[in-house]
Amino acid sequence: xAERELDPTVGALRGEDVEDxxxxxxxxxxxxxxxxKRFEGYAAEILRAMGMPLDTPGTAKTPGRFLSALFDSTEGxxxxxxxxxxxxxxxxxxxxxxxxxxxxxxxxxxxxxEHHAFPFFGHAFIGYVAHEHIIGISKLTRLVRMFARRFTxxxxxxxxxxNALSRILQAHGVALYLEAVHLCTQMRGVRESEQTTRxxxxxxxxxxxxxxxxxxxxxxxxxxxxxxx
Ligand SMILES: [Zn+2]
Ligand SMILES: [Zn+2]
Numbered sequence: 001x002a003e004r005e006l007d008p009t010v011g012a013l014r015g016e017d018v019e020d021x022x023x024x025x026x027x028x029x030x031x032x033x034x035x036x037k038r039f040e041g042y043a044a045e046i047l048r049a050m051g052m053p054l055d056t057p058g059t060a061k062t063p064g065r066f067l068s069a070l071f072d073s074t075e076g077x078x079x080x081x082x083x084x085x086x087x088x089x090x091x092x093x094x095x096x097x098x099x100x101x102x103x104x105x106x107x108x109x110x111x112x113x114e115h116h117a118f119p120f121f122g123h124a125f126i127g128y129v130a131h132e133h134i135i136g137i138s139k140l141t142r143l144v145r146m147f148a149r150r151f152t153x154x155x156x157x158x159x160x161x162x163n164a165l166s167r168i169l170q171a172h173g174v175a176l177y178l179e180a181v182h183l184c185t186q187m188r189g190v191r192e193s194e195q196t197t198r199x200x201x202x203x204x205x206x207x208x209x210x211x212x213x214x215x216x217x218x219x220x221x222x223x224x225x226x227x228x229x
Contacts, residue, residue, distance in 0.1 A: 101216060109145060154182075
């Protein structure tokens with residue numbers, strides 16, 4: 001049983017996580033040509049009703065391009081076969097293993113809010129206290145992207161990333177910080193000024209150790225401030 005736990009592909013076969021593990025089976029979406037043609041008709045109808053002239057050189061193909069963009073922006077539903085590779089490291093045990101964190105970021109992401117199907121986008125920072133596995137920034141970027149490129153909300157996206165990472169790394173702790181702007185509110189004048197939504201997620205040692213959280217947020221905060229100035 002202990003062996004299985006350390007294998008990220010079979011880790012944590014506990015009932016509650018079944019839904020989160022869908023990404024381990026890659027499932028390409030298939031839309032038939034007939035369906036696609038019909039959808040283009042729907043998109044054209046909607047765009048025209050909103051006021052878009054569809055008979056100009058710039059817009060004649062817009063319904064099809066709109067659908068393609070929507071399809072590409074939601075490819076996270078298909079999973080990611082190249083994702084699950086954590087590198088072995090050595091848990092030295094003792095106090096150091098319990099408190100030394102790795103912080104990676106900023107990882108840019110683009111997502112679609114499930115309430116309006118409008119974009120929200122921003123940056124993620126990931127922290128973890130490694131036990132016997134570490135993971136590179138490119139894999140972390142893939143992980144964030146896979147859960148971002150869907151219709152979702154910032155909170156769910158965050159807990160999915162955190163849960164998946166906990167499972168892949170079997171770490172002593174996992175932390176995630178997300179900051180994003182949501183166009184569904186900003187483009188429609190619901191809020192006047194640019195506003196950033198920030199969410200944090202904690203697992204394992206981060207839950208019990210305020211100093212770890214503070215250190216993580218200090219690193220993430222310093223980077224994002226620098227990033228946005
Ligand atoms: Zn929205
Ligand atoms: Zn350890």
